[in-house]
Structures are given as structure tokens and as C-alpha cells.
Amino acid sequence: MDPDYFKSYEMCWGTLGTVRPFSNFHPDRDVSEIQAALEKKDAVNLVRILTNRSNAQRQLIASTFEEMTHKELVTALKKALSGDVEVLLLELLMTPLQYDAHRLQQAMAGLGTDEETLMEILCTRSGKQLQEITSSYKQFYNKDLEKELKGETSGDFAKLVVALLNKENVAGVAQKDIETLKASLGGKKADVGPWINILTSRDSDHLKTVFMGLELENGQMVAETVEKRFSGDIRLGLKVLVQCIEAPDVYLAKRINSMKTSIVQGIMVSHSEEDLLCIRAAYIKLTGTSLYTALQEHFKGEHLQALLAICRSED
The missing domain is CATH 1.10.220.10 (Annexin)
Structure with a gap:
């Protein structure tokens, strides 16, 4: 160093x-x-x-x-x-906006779509950042990001990713939002519409209050409710969104713990100048091992040295 x-x-x-x-x-x-x-x-x-x-x-x-x-x-x-x-x-060597645009493009490239990487980026970036990423995507790939996302996803999951891409905070009344979400679960099949609308248009502090109220009403964690009442891609999408609202650093630490090269690199590079210290703290609390030590168990050579330099130090 x-x-x-x-x-x-x-x-x-x-x-x-x-x-x-x-x-x-x-x-x-x-x-x-x-x-x-x-x-x-x-x-x-x-x-x-x-x-x-x-x-x-x-x-x-x-x-x-x-x-x-x-x-x-x-x-x-x-x-x-x-x-x-x-x-x-x-x-x-990419700018932060270029890099997020690059990761989104890679998640949609080839056969199959990496839905969780799409969700990770869309859920951990602000509305303003996503507008800038959309502009960067257009500049470097000469394609419209929203159209690309619609083309690579379908159904309710497509509605969720588009809502996230265009998210902006709208003031809401916590009790009304709690009642709306609870009512959406009343039928034989849960209505995902209110979940997409509310969870993509309120700030995280408001939503944490809504989640607490919903948990008291239902007697179970919001993540459990999503797991039980939804299925397929929309269940994955809502689970990631809920985790990122509650504790984004914990979600990213869990994701890094897969130790898949593209995921580890993607998160470490994109968060290295923002909040990687928080992710490191969440990682050691989650696993009992520091990220610095875990990297040494899974990577090697100059690649390892580069990852350790970004991680910086032992916790």
C-alpha cells in the first residue's frame, strides 16, 4: 500500500x-x-x-x-x-455512471437476463442517479435503457424495473400506505400493483415506518409476506427491493458472500468511494469473517491484490 x-x-x-x-x-x-x-x-x-x-x-x-x-x-x-x-x-477506468451502465448492459447481454443484478443497481441508486445512468447508457450503447429493460423482462417484473428506473419520491401517509398494502394481500392472489407503486415512490424512512406497521398488522416480516404471497421474478424483485429499503449494506454483503467474481467486483468497484466501509462492517457481522480475509480464501495473484487494495484493510 x-x-x-x-x-x-x-x-x-x-x-x-x-x-x-x-x-x-x-x-x-x-x-x-x-x-x-x-x-x-x-x-x-x-x-x-x-x-x-x-x-x-x-x-x-x-x-x-x-x-x-x-x-x-x-x-x-x-x-x-x-x-x-x-x-x-x-x-x-470507467466513470461511475459508465460502470453502472456497463453492468446493466452486461446483465442483459447474451442468453438469459441476470435479474438480480438489474435489481441490485436499480434499488441502490437514487432517482437522479438513474436518470444520469440512463443518459450514459444512451451515450455509450446508443440504446434507450427503458426500452432495453422492457425487452429483456416481462409481466409484473417488467413493471417493477421500469417503475424503479423512473422512481421519484412522492409524499405518502404511512397509515394509508399500510392499509393499501394490507388490502392488496386480502384476495386469493395478492395484487402486486400497490406494492410496485408504493415501494418505488416513497423514501426509505417512510417505507421503514410502513413496514413496521404492516408487520404489526400481519404478524410476520415483510420479506416473509413477499416470499409467501408472490412468485417468480416479481417475488425476487420485491425481495431485493425490501432488503435494500431496510438495509442496503446488509443486502450487498450477502450478495458479495456468493464470492462470484462478477458480483464481488461489481459491488466493490461501484461502492468503493461511497459506502464500502458499511458493506465491510455488514459482511463481518453477517459471516464472522472480514471481507479482507474472505477475499484471500477465494481469489489469487494480481487479481487478489487489486481486490485487497480496493477493500483496503482488515476489520
């Missing part, structure tokens, strides 16, 4: 992210070191530099690299590296 990390820790003490701006930052010096590492195909130094810079600093490194070499850093990395470490460093 670079010694200047500790200076940057003090400089940005208020963040819940693990990756912070590098305090002694000189993009031209970084580019010179990166050039030397690329020539030697030295993954260790490439990992050391790119994981110890904030995303904004990485963008400046990429533009400086192009100015100095008349080549794109992404192209140069592809030539010098391979495997998981290549994928991870390329992901680190």
Missing part, C-alpha cells in the same frame, strides 16, 4: 468509501510509471497505481496518458494484461 494513502485518509476522513483521492497526485508522473509497467507487462505496478487513485484521478491519468502517448490507456492495458486483473483495471 502506498504510504501516501494514510495522508489521503486524513484528508477525506468523512467518506464511507475505502478508495480516497491520492494526496501527492501527479498524473504525468503516474503516466510515466504506467508506461514503464506496460512495457514490462508489470501487473503489480499497474495495480498499485490504479487502485490507489480515486476515479476522478484515474480519469485524469487516462487523459494525460493519451496526451503524452497519443494512445488510449484502455487499449494499452488490454495488450499488456489478461484475465480477471485486466477486467478489473478496465472497470476502474
Whole structure:
């Protein structure tokens, strides 16, 4: 780990992210070191530099690299590296909006759709962020994100993802929302409409109050109600949404615990400058093992070193 990390820790003490701006930052010096590492195909130094810079600093490194070499850093990395470490460093060079758009695109690519990754991103981003991600998706893929989501999903699940993509907070009365959700469960088949409408248009504090009231009325947790009364993709979607309303860090820690490369990387990269410290805390509470230690049990080589650098430290 670079010694200047500790200076940057003090400089940005208020963040819940693990990756912070590098305090002694000189993009031209970084580019010179990166050039030397690329020539030697030295993954260790490439990992050391790119994981110890904030995303904004990485963008400046990429533009400086192009100015100095008349080549794109992404192209140069592809030539010098391979495997998981290549994928991870390329992901680190995307802007946060690009990366979320990329993950959504990947979740819909090929045969079958990764519904849970769609839900993870849609549930953990604000309405404003999702508007910006939609613009980024249009810019990089020249496709309309909402149309893509509709084309890859169907039925009530499609209605849920579209509602999440266009979510905006609307004031609601807690008791009225509790009564509406309870009434939706009264028939032989539960009516999912009110669940989609209310859970995608209220802020999390309001919904936590609604959930408490509904749990008192029904005598069971909201997650249990969803599990029993719904089925298929809409059940998965509502379960993820409920978990993200109640405790997004716990949900993301559970998801990381799968230790699937794409999931671990996706969450760690996208949350590294936001709330990865919270996810780390939830992970150790959930599993009894720190994320830093768990990563060492499942990954190896330069890829592991890059993940450990993003994770930052033992808990």
C-alpha cells in the first residue's frame, strides 16, 4: 500500500468509501510509471497505481496518458494484461455512471437476463442517479435503457424495473400506505400493483415506518409476506427491493458472500468511494469473517491484490 494513502485518509476522513483521492497526485508522473509497467507487462505496478487513485484521478491519468502517448490507456492495458486483473483495471477506468451502465448492459447481454443484478443497481441508486445512468447508457450503447429493460423482462417484473428506473419520491401517509398494502394481500392472489407503486415512490424512512406497521398488522416480516404471497421474478424483485429499503449494506454483503467474481467486483468497484466501509462492517457481522480475509480464501495473484487494495484493510 502506498504510504501516501494514510495522508489521503486524513484528508477525506468523512467518506464511507475505502478508495480516497491520492494526496501527492501527479498524473504525468503516474503516466510515466504506467508506461514503464506496460512495457514490462508489470501487473503489480499497474495495480498499485490504479487502485490507489480515486476515479476522478484515474480519469485524469487516462487523459494525460493519451496526451503524452497519443494512445488510449484502455487499449494499452488490454495488450499488456489478461484475465480477471485486466477486467478489473478496465472497470476502474470507467466513470461511475459508465460502470453502472456497463453492468446493466452486461446483465442483459447474451442468453438469459441476470435479474438480480438489474435489481441490485436499480434499488441502490437514487432517482437522479438513474436518470444520469440512463443518459450514459444512451451515450455509450446508443440504446434507450427503458426500452432495453422492457425487452429483456416481462409481466409484473417488467413493471417493477421500469417503475424503479423512473422512481421519484412522492409524499405518502404511512397509515394509508399500510392499509393499501394490507388490502392488496386480502384476495386469493395478492395484487402486486400497490406494492410496485408504493415501494418505488416513497423514501426509505417512510417505507421503514410502513413496514413496521404492516408487520404489526400481519404478524410476520415483510420479506416473509413477499416470499409467501408472490412468485417468480416479481417475488425476487420485491425481495431485493425490501432488503435494500431496510438495509442496503446488509443486502450487498450477502450478495458479495456468493464470492462470484462478477458480483464481488461489481459491488466493490461501484461502492468503493461511497459506502464500502458499511458493506465491510455488514459482511463481518453477517459471516464472522472480514471481507479482507474472505477475499484471500477465494481469489489469487494480481487479481487478489487489486481486490485487497480496493477493500483496503482488515476489520
